[in-house]
Amino acid sequence: MTAPISAVILTYNEENNIKDCIDSVYGFAEEIFVVDSGSKDQTLAILSGYENIQVINHPFENYSQQRNWAINNLPFSTEWILNMDADHRLTPEFKQDVTQRFQTGISSNTNGFLASRKTIFMGKWIKYGGHYPTYHAVLFRKGFGLCEDKLYDQHFKVEGEILKLKGDIIDLITESLSTFTLRHDKWSNLEASEQFSNTDYNEKVIKGSLSANNPIAQRRMLKNIYQKFPLFVRPFIYFFIRYFLRLGFLDGTRGLIFHFLQCFWFRFLIDAKIYELKQKQREQGAD
Template sequence: MSESLDIIILTFNEAKNIGDCLQSAALLKANIYIVDSGSTDNTLDICRLYTQNIFNHPFENYAAQRNWALDNLPLTGTWILNLDADHRVTPELAAQLNDIFSKSVDPEINGFLISRRTMFMGKWIKHGGHYPTYHANLFRQGFGHCEEKLYDQHFKVTGNTQVLKTDIIDVITDSLTSFIARHNHWATLEAQYLVEQQNAPLVDDNGKLVHPRLFGNPMERRRYMKKRYEAFPLFVRPVIYFTIRYFIKLGFLDGKTGLVFHFLQGFWFRFLIDAKIYELRKENKK
């Protein structure tokens, strides 16, 4: 017996992105659901070319929006694939998922981990430990939710997961200006979260967060390494991280475009987080 698939895509003024996203998603045998948060461009006109399942919900944060969609949309599929407008389903992933869901999936498997293929300034960033990077975008209905975090939130799956060897393309920016603006915003959220955690550590009694485990699945291992990173002193850790990523993990093989990406995302962004943490701590002492 075959399985059915629903796709959820969040949008807000994504006219530049959503057409390519939906065109790639159309390769899948799936129902597509759009959750828009008040677009004022022609995003929804483009969406209507692919689906009539369009819903509006005010945006609070990404985690709240994703969980609202999971809890409130009239989903009918056995499985749910969560995408962003800047994601592209590769033909290889579409073929693999269509094959997987053409028959019954092992009932012991409740989710699939899919790697993102980061595209930056038109180049695939392959090195520096940035690929493969797995996310639990796909899970059985009722067995997944988004972590309630303001930044670096992941989907948490209840039960066993399986790693897929095909990718989602992630077009992470349309310009350096927007890249810097978005990362400045995310740095603020991450700094606030880390300062709050230091003052009142979050206790995850309900299993809502991805647990850091050295010998867990790829997401759990990455969360473990992030916790290790956070244990290092401010301003020292970005230097160590960039050195490991760019030199030891061969980020320099990504060329000049890779230098821009690894420096901005692997050093500047993390140094900015530390600077904002430093600023918040000084303010809290006043």
């Protein structure tokens, strides 16, 4: 059964991902929009094989601006917007839960839904280390949700009540270790820049709170606490908590690779780049 939602998918050179992504949402969402930022591979050719998919080209500045441009400018005919990336796959349980909620009726007070991502790394589900469930606001009413104006680690902020969905969204976070490390090297530049500049975010950013009935706000608060620890010390603490205390070692060899790279290497790289920025600032000050 088709749900009265509009799916928005961002793409750039996603020929290896886009077909499976589209297939998981095709026939479920009432309409599908693909916002492409100049793909040079076969992404657009693959999309041309589908009927009733609207492909719009829009230059990419950053993830937040691309998301918010789509939310504010696409000609949606439905009240609900589903946000996806090309490496996401909707599970049958997700689609069944959403369909049932629309059939039974959604309260006017409810403006959004959270779904957990099921991370697949090197073909394995990363189940432990505090990595599952990890909830994200993926579905919300038009006019009640926007992407945070941040360079990295952006979430959708929804005004009003948000509820958890039962089904997951599969997140294939890497095609290869080379792709994984290259992406995280790029993201470490963004995160280091934000932490170094100590950006003062506006009201459109989710505030951290352990007491809030919102897992995104709770994770943001834990991240705020993490950032108060000294550089180069905090990656060791974080890895120890995730891998040992939160049982990341139960994910096996591929889990070891993932947790080490994501929980330690990536965080250590961010700290090293913050240190580099501070060194440059000192050198400029000395001049």
